[in-house]
Amino acid sequence: MPPVTDLIVFALALAAAGVVSGLLAGIFGIGGGAILVPVFYQVFGYLDVPEAVRMHLSIGTSIAIIVPTSLRSFTGHRKLGVVDLELLKGWIVALPLGAILAAVIAALISSQGLRLIFVAIAFAVALRMLLDQPHWRLGRDLPPNPWRWIAGVVIGTLSGLMGIGGGVLNNTFMTMYGRPIHQAVATSSGVGVLISIPGLFGYIWAGWGAPGLPPLSTGFVNWIAVALIIPIALAVTPYGVKLAHALSRRQLEIGFGVFLLLVGARFLYSIYG
Structure with missing residues (x-):
């Protein structure tokens, strides 16, 4: 077990990640998982969580945190009247089905495989945003x-x-079909709700009884990390919502693209560095 002072440092790092994830939830309509997953991966590694389950635990814990932050973000964006509710109603089965399929795949795939999926998607979307x-x-x-x-x-x-x-x-998806980025961001907050809730139960099932999980974990969800980050993320999400509607479409796209490149590069280094 690491010294108490080191644990305090990592608790502060998780708190900082909570601030960033909350802002991202509001700005981009995402749950903040793209920043939380790499942070969790490093923290769980320091706490000697086995490599075989570390990425799975990072993703499952991130999904758990996305439940309240996406709900908070969706509430804020819906009040502004820019959410495409018709699209969300049409996906009320499709998105949860996909989240459950992801949990089944996660139960079968390796940690490196999950990281490579993360990197590939992050780079593809980032390039599309930056070179739009x-x-x-x-x-x-x-x-x-x-x-x-x-x-x-x-x-x-x-x-x-x-x-x-x-x-x-x-x-x-929405911007490639001509929808405004602000509407896409607002609708994405609702997408997060439909993915994270079934995803949470899916990752609990996928990791049930897995060896090497840290204390206070239920399957691939660690409740200590959840308890540390959720209050902070919820507090700052409304500020991200306001910031999203104060920025231009291109500013949002560039910021989003750069962010994804940095995250993808960090994971690529963890695999081959």
């Missing part, structure tokens, strides 16, 4: 069913495998 061109569009409006429904399942699955609330992929 007006002609990079798949259509003028969202596709009809069954393609729209299938997209919901894919977004739910990939987001569940990354430990994020779906904003990363939904923002890309």
Whole structure:
């Protein structure tokens, strides 16, 4: 067990991550998982959590935190009247189904495999955001069913495998079909709700009885980290919502892209560095 002073330092690091995740939940409509997963991975490693379950635990714990932060973010964005409620209603089965599929896959895949999935998606979305061109569009409006429904399942699955609330992929999906970035961000907060709740139970199931988990863990969810971060993240999320609507579309895209590149690079280093 690390010295008490070191544990205090890491508790402070988790608190700082809570601030960042709360802001991200508001700004980008995401649950903050893209910053929490790498932080958890480092902290759990320092606490000697085995490599075989460390990434799984990081993702599951992140999903648990996304439940309240996405709910808070969705409430804030809905009050501003820019959430596409019709799209969310059409995905009320597709997104949870994808989140459950992600938990099943996570129960079977290695830690390195999960990190590679995280990196691949983060880099792809970041490049799309940073190199965005007006002609990079798949259509003028969202596709009809069954393609729209299938997209919901894919977004739910990939987001569940990354430990994020779906904003990363939904923002890309909606903007590629001509929707404004602010509407995409606002709708993503609702996507996070539909992914994180079933995802939470899925990761508890996937990690049930797994060896090497730290104290106060239920499956691949560690409640100590959840308890430390949720109050802070909830407190700062409304400020992120306000900031999102004060920035321009391009500012949001550039900030989002740079953020994803940094996170992806850090995980790539953890695999091959």
